[in-house]
Amino acid sequence: MTDLVSNGGRFAAITQRPPRPEAVVAAHTRRRYARERRFKLIGMGAVILAIGLLAILLATVLSSGAGAFRQSYAVLDVRLDPAKIDPSGNRDPEVLADADYQAVLNDALVSAFPDMDDRQGRRALRAMLSAGSAIQLRQMVLDDPALIGSTVPVRFLLDDERDQYLKGEVDPGIPEANRRLKDRDIALIDRLAEQGRIETGFNWTLFTNADSREPEQAGLRAALVGSFWMMLICFFLSVPVGVAAAVYLEEFAPKNRWIDLIEVNVNNLAAVPSIVFGLLGLAIFLNLFGVPRSASLAGGLTLALMTLPVIIVVTRAALRSIPPSIRAAALGIGASPLQVVFHHVLPLALPGILTGTIIGMARALGETAPLLMIGMVAFIANVPSGPLDPATALPVQVFLWSDSPERAFTERMAAAIIVLLGFLIAMNVIAVLLRKKFERTW
Amino acid sequence: MATAIKVDDLPKTEVQAAQRPAPKMSARKVNLWYGQKQALFDVDLDVAKNSVVALIGPSGCGKSTFLRCLNRMNDTIDGCRVEGDIRLDGRDIYDRSVDVVQLRRQVGMVFQKPNPFPKSIYENVAYGPRIHGLAANKAEFDEIVETSLKGAGLWNEVADRLSQPGNSLSGGQQQRLCIARAIAVAPDVILMDEPCSALDPIATAKIEELIDELRQHFTICIVTHNMQQAARVSQKTAFFHLGKLIEFGDTDQIFTNPKQQMTQDYITGRFG
Numbered sequence: 078m079t080d081l082v083s084n085g086g087r088f089a090a091i092t093q094r095p096p097r098p099e100a101v102v103a104a105h106t107r108r109r110y111a112r113e114r115r116f117k118l119i120g121m122g123a124v125i126l127a128i129g130l131l132a133i134l135l136a137t138v139l140s141s142g143a144g145a146f147r148q149s150y151a152v153l154d155v156r157l158d159p160a161k162i163d164p165s166g167n168r169d170p171e172v173l174a175d176a177d178y179q180a181v182l183n184d185a186l187v188s189a190f191p192d193m194d195d196r197q198g199r200r201a202l203r204a205m206l207s208a209g210s211a212i213q214l215r216q217m218v219l220d221d222p223a224l225i226g227s228t229v230p231v232r233f234l235l236d237d238e239r240d241q242y243l244k245g246e247v248d249p250g251i252p253e254a255n256r257r258l259k260d261r262d263i264a265l266i267d268r269l270a271e272q273g274r275i276e277t278g279f280n281w282t283l284f285t286n287a288d289s290r291e292p293e294q295a296g297l298r299a300a301l302v303g304s305f306w307m308m309l310i311c312f313f314l315s316v317p318v319g320v321a322a323a324v325y326l327e328e329f330a331p332k333n334r335w336i337d338l339i340e341v342n343v344n345n346l347a348a349v350p351s352i353v354f355g356l357l358g359l360a361i362f363l364n365l366f367g368v369p370r371s372a373s374l375a376g377g378l379t380l381a382l383m384t385l386p387v388i389i390v391v392t393r394a395a396l397r398s399i400p401p402s403i404r405a406a407a408l409g410i411g412a413s414p415l416q417v418v419f420h421h422v423l424p425l426a427l428p429g430i431l432t433g434t435i436i437g438m439a440r441a442l443g444e445t446a447p448l449l450m451i452g453m454v455a456f457i458a459n460v461p462s463g464p465l466d467p468a469t470a471l472p473v474q475v476f477l478w479s480d481s482p483e484r485a486f487t488e489r490m491a492a493a494i495i496v497l498l499g500f501l502i503a504m505n506v507i508a509v510l511l512r513k514k515f516e517r518t519w
Numbered sequence: 520m521a522t523a524i525k526v527d528d529l530p531k532t533e534v535q536a537a538q539r540p541a542p543k544m545s546a547r548k549v550n551l552w553y554g555q556k557q558a559l560f561d562v563d564l565d566v567a568k569n570s571v572v573a574l575i576g577p578s579g580c581g582k583s584t585f586l587r588c589l590n591r592m593n594d595t596i597d598g599c600r601v602e603g604d605i606r607l608d609g610r611d612i613y614d615r616s617v618d619v620v621q622l623r624r625q626v627g628m629v630f631q632k633p634n635p636f637p638k639s640i641y642e643n644v645a646y647g648p649r650i651h652g653l654a655a656n657k658a659e660f661d662e663i664v665e666t667s668l669k670g671a672g673l674w675n676e677v678a679d680r681l682s683q684p685g686n687s688l689s690g691g692q693q694q695r696l697c698i699a700r701a702i703a704v705a706p707d708v709i710l711m712d713e714p715c716s717a718l719d720p721i722a723t724a725k726i727e728e729l730i731d732e733l734r735q736h737f738t739i740c741i742v743t744h745n746m747q748q749a750a751r752v753s754q755k756t757a758f759f760h761l762g763k764l765i766e767f768g769d770t771d772q773i774f775t776n777p778k779q780q781m782t783q784d785y786i787t788g789r790f791g
Contacts, residue, residue, distance in 0.1 A: 332597045402634035408595060409628035410647040410700060411620050420646070421636060517637045 138498070142491025148280035148293065149235040149243045151206060151269060155185040156228040157218060168222045178211040178218075179203075185231075189274065190265070201265060207234035207293045232276060237292035237485035239266050243275065246484055283492060287460045288474065292485030295478075297493055299457040303373050303468030304442060304500075310377025310464060311384055311441050316434055318381075319388030320423075326389070327396040328418050346386035354383040355450030363451055371452035373464040379451055380441040387440070391433025395426035428515040435508040439501050445472040471497045541609065543568040543738040544589060544626075544708060549603035551584060551593070551762075558584050562603070562764045564757055566708070571730060571739045573753035573770065575746060577785065580759040582742045586710050589740060590626035591619050607707070624651055627701035631713040633693035635685030635700070640677050643685040643696055644668060647704035663703055671699035672729050691722025698729065702737065709733065711741040715748065727752050746786055750774050758782045 159166065161184075162176040186202040187194050193202055210233045217231065218224060238258050241247050243266065247258050269275055286296030326343075330336045358379030362368040368375040399422050407417040423430075448454065453469050454477065461468040469477070471493060478490035542565035551559035559581045566572045574582035584593065591612060593599045605612050612622050624647070635643050644664045647653075654660045664681070668674040673695045677688070685696055694714055701709055711730070715723040730739060730752045743749050749756050749770065756773040758766045758781075766773060766782045777783045784790055 400634075402630065402632060403636065404595075405592070405628075405630055406634040406636060406697070406700075407646075408592065409590070409623060409630070410650075410704060411622075411624035411627075412646075412650055413620050416650055420650075425637065 138491050138494050141488060142495045144244050144246070145283060145488040145492030146280050147244070147277055148282060149240045150232040150276045150278060151235050152230055152232050152274050152276055153185045153189055154228050155181065155214065155231045157181060157225045158184065159226045162218060162225055170219065173219055173222060174215065176215070178214040182206070182211050182214060189272065190268065201261060204262065205236055205239060205265060205269070207236055208291050209294050210234065234282065234293045237483060240293060241484050242266060283489065287458050288456055288469070288477070289458060292483050292489060295486070295489055297471065297474060297496060298460045300469050300471045300474035300493070302461050303376065303453070304470045306373035306461070306464040306468065307377040307380055307470060308438060308442060310374060311380040312438060314378065314381035315384040315388050319385050320392050320430060323389045323392035323396060324418055324423065327393045328422065329414065343386050343389050347390050351383055351444050352446040352450065354379055355447030357382060358447060359450045369465055369467070371455045371467045373461060373468045375451045376448050376453050376468070376470060377464065379447045380444060383444065383447060384437045384441045387437040388434055391437065392426070392430045395429025395433065396422060398429060399425050425517060428512045431511045431515070432508045435504050439504045442500060442504070443472050443497065445476055448473050542566055543608065545606045546588070547604040549585065549588060549601065549605060551588065552600045553596070554598040558762050560763045564764060564767055566738055566740055567755070568738050569734055570755060571734050571741060571753040572755045572757060573749035574740065574742045574757050574759060575749050576759035577790065581762040582759045583712055585759070586712055586740060586742050589708070589710055590623050590628055592628065594619060624704045625706050626708045626710060627704065627706035629694070629697050629701055629709065629711045629714045632717050633690055633697055635693050635696050637684060637686060639682045640685050640688070640696060641681040644699050644703045647700060651704055653704060667699040667703040670702050671695045672725065673699055689722070691718050691725060694718060694722070694726060695729065702733070706737065708738045708740065711739065713742050713744060716744060723748070758785060760785070
């Protein structure tokens with residue numbers, strides 16, 4: 078009883094406090110709501126800002142890169158004169174290969190523009206087509222010698238500056254001296270268009286060719302193949318090693334100072350600037366192991382080094398998110414620690430691991446700096462046929478093209494960015510889908 | 520004060536234990552440390568075959584810790600050290616020759632919170648037999664799953680949806696699924712760590728009935744906070760306080776005529 082009385086006394090200070098005036102409470106409530114509204118507005122503002130910046134980025138890239146997916150061609154009737162290509166008439170491939178196709182091409186050009194048959198005129202006509210046009214003719218004849226003697230319509234790549242003019246990128250209004258494309262060239266292109274000899278189509282060259290000095294012939298093939306090999310090597314090296322390391326550290330390793338030290342270092346490694354990994358790759362893979370310079374193998378190994386700590390950190394986080402009750406349940410029924418990991422913990426952590434892996438791979442795909450250190454910044458004009466061939470990567474190709482003054486290269490750079498972003502978005506979508514598919518609750 | 524009481528009392532319980540047939544599990548002088556902190560002090564306790572032993576005591580008294588010594592679940596805790604002698608059928612379970620995986624097959628466990636695997640009901644029950652190689656083909660697995668679910672009193676409720684996930688069941692059903700999972704590997708002893716604390720009274724009643732039936736075939740050691748439950752389901756009750764076994768005896772005697780003042784105080788709700 079005394080307890081109760083004393084309790085009453087203790088609570089008296091609380092229960093007998095005078096009520097706060099209605100107005101004070103209302104003002105307090107109003108302030109609280111206002112604060113909440115302000116916070117919501119700030120949050121919305123932040124989201125809108127982020128989306129806006131993203132929209133600006135995408136709009137800029139898309140508007141400047143979209144043009145690169147279209148390419149103008151000139152269609153000329155080419156008479157494959159046997160006298161010029163194969164005077165002896167015995168279709169000897171060596172003779173066919175050595176023939177003067179530039180002369181054949183010149184004839185075709187002049188026959189389309191008979192009034193230009195002088196030295197300067199011919200030069201202007203030649204400049205209209207891509208520098209590789211004669212080689213294109215040669216290849217065509219070598220592929221099918223039966224064409225010799227006939228007149229065939231052939232689609233030639235238009236020179237990049239003329240292509241830009243047709244896309245409306247060259248303003249004829251600016252003084253001729255400030256233009257690469259002179260009035261005479263513009264007039265020629267306009268005449269070609271009037272004759273109906275200009276065709277516009279999808280720019281397959283962008284995906285079938287490697288880099289070139291001629292913008293209209295430059296493509297992403299070497300970069301795509303290089304990036305593909307690098308991703309493959311990076312994935313098959315960093316994922317098994319990273320997941321195994323994470324599983325060991327998280328599930329098996331004793332908790333002592335050494336493991337703590339390793340943990341700190343792994344976390345630090347994940348934050349090391351990527352160019353440092355490039356230097357490491359240069360020192361280890363190129364100088365020590367003698368991996369060929371600028372080969373996809375060297376790039377893949379270096380990117381794997383860079384991705385490894387990310388995968389370890391992500392996998393550990395995914396493993397840690399699995400409730401201990403699942404481990405206890407499996408252990409309690411007599412599963413060995415290895416069975417606990419492989420039957421229960423790892424499958425449940427898989428969505429998290431996959432998401433982290435794909436995001437790590439996406440980061441590796443977009444990485445440029447370490448690749449510069451191992452020579453992948455080279456001009457690669459041949460499509461690599463394997464991981465040991467010199468190659469380049471998509472972001473490096475972007476970097477290379479961004480250096481070029483030609484308008485067509487600027488356009489292609491933006492196109493390369495679009496392709497790169499396309500892959501990154503695809504990878505992230507896959508990450509989301511995988512997460513949705515495998516996600517389980519408990 | 521607690522130690523003074525215990526020193527007088529323990530020899531008596533030991534003598535009583537020695538007079539009965541060999542116990543299924545016996546613990547002698549069990550001491551346990553979590554790092555530097557000692558959590559169990561010289562615990563002596565016998566679990567007779569086909570009986571239910573209830574471990575009661577206030578929170579943090581070491582009853583769950585002791586329970587987890589019986590199937591070496593404490594091995595998984597870093598810095599945990601066990602001394603003393605714990606025997607299953609007379610064999611030291613902390614002996615080097617004992618495979619902890621086999622031990623846990625013989626001494627199964629049901630946890631406080633129902634923790635079915637996020638797999639189908641069928642898979643939950645079949646998992647144990649599968650990893651221990653107890654069935655050779657689908658028919659044998661089917662048979663084990665059916666008998667285990669029947670044993671846990673769950674068969675009638677889930678027979679037509681064995682392929683549904685285990686965590687789609689209600690809490691009480693999940694706990695019975697966990698019991699089915701535990702008995703599927705035909706253990707000798709089942710340890711239950713507050714199996715009803717997350718369940719409503721009806722589900723609790725079902726589990727208690729089930730424990731009574733299970734006792735015919737298994738030996739059960741159950742930790743509970745609910746003294747009525749201890750009184751209802753167990754034949755023997757052990758009262759723990761601050762890591763020490765204060766009193767161990769027949770449940771009727773503990774609840775009607777405890778020898779220790781501290782036990783008396785606890786079961787009458789004076790502290791805890």
